[in-house]
Amino acid sequence: MLLTALEVLGLVAFAASGALAAVRSRLDVFGVVVVGLTTALGGGIIRDVLLGIHPPTTLRTWPYLAVCAATALVVFAFHPQVARLRRGVLLADAIGLGVFATAGTSTALAAGTPVYAACLIGMTTGIGGGAVRDLLLREIPLVLRKEIYAVAALAGAVLVGVGHALKLPPGPVTVVAATAVVAVRVLALWRRWNAPVARDDTAG
Known part of the structure; x- marks a missing residue:
């Protein structure tokens, strides 16, 4: 029950972040919904495709889509108010990242x-x-540019893998x-940690 509640919270956070990004890119309401759905459900769909699960689980569970x-749609209608809840959205996003990364590993x-591989x-x-989401908005994916995001997800996945290997x-x-x-994600946001990037030796 707790895992389901956290999963729904993560879906809401991911959908909200995708919809906010779409609003900032001046997409219409249909585009905002598409980007929100893609952000929330895209990772699970990719997982199921890699595992040969057809159709993907999230597309067979209509409450997730709803x-x-x-x-x-709420973000589209009230995006100024939602944007002011930035810290809450980031926390929910971190929870969603943790739940989806570890649950995805367990599923694999x-x-x-x-x-x-799992x-x-x-x-x-x-x-x-x-x-x-970032590719749809014609941006280099944020997880490849800065912030401790993908690294945090991989660390959680590795912990699940180690536990499985040790039969815990x-x-x-x-x-x-x-x-x-x-x-890790919250600490990185608080301390403003970023993954290192290559030094630009051509600059001035």
């Missing part, structure tokens, strides 16, 4: 995927929707790993 579409492991699939589940109880391991992802 929640994400409704969130995008349950399907018999090797641990190393970790990569879990990371992709967490960051995939945001990457597709999957439930507690997933909770601990998701909490670790959220903690």
Whole structure:
């Protein structure tokens, strides 16, 4: 029950962040809903395609689609107010990242995927929707440019993989790993940590 509630919270946060980005790019209401849905559900769809699950789980569960579409419409109608809730949206986004990255890893492991591949699939589940969102808006994906985001997702996925290899109880391991992802992400936002980039030796 708790995992489902956190998953829905993550979907709402991802849909809201995608819809806000679409509003800033001056898309119409249809475009805002499409980008919101893509951001929220894209990672799970990529995961299921990689695992050979057809049709993808999120497309067979209509409440997920309804929640994400409704969130995008609310953001479209009240985007100035939603934008002021930036810290809350970022926290919910961190929770969604932790839940999706670790749950995606667990799903891949349950399907018999090797641990190393399951970790990569879990990371992709967490960051995939945001990457597709940025590509739709003709931007270099944020997770490839700055911020400790993909690294946090991969760390959580690796924790789940290690727990699986050590034959630890999957439930507690997933909770601990998701909490670790959220903690790393929130700490990175608070301390303004960024992954290193190559030095530009051509500058002035």
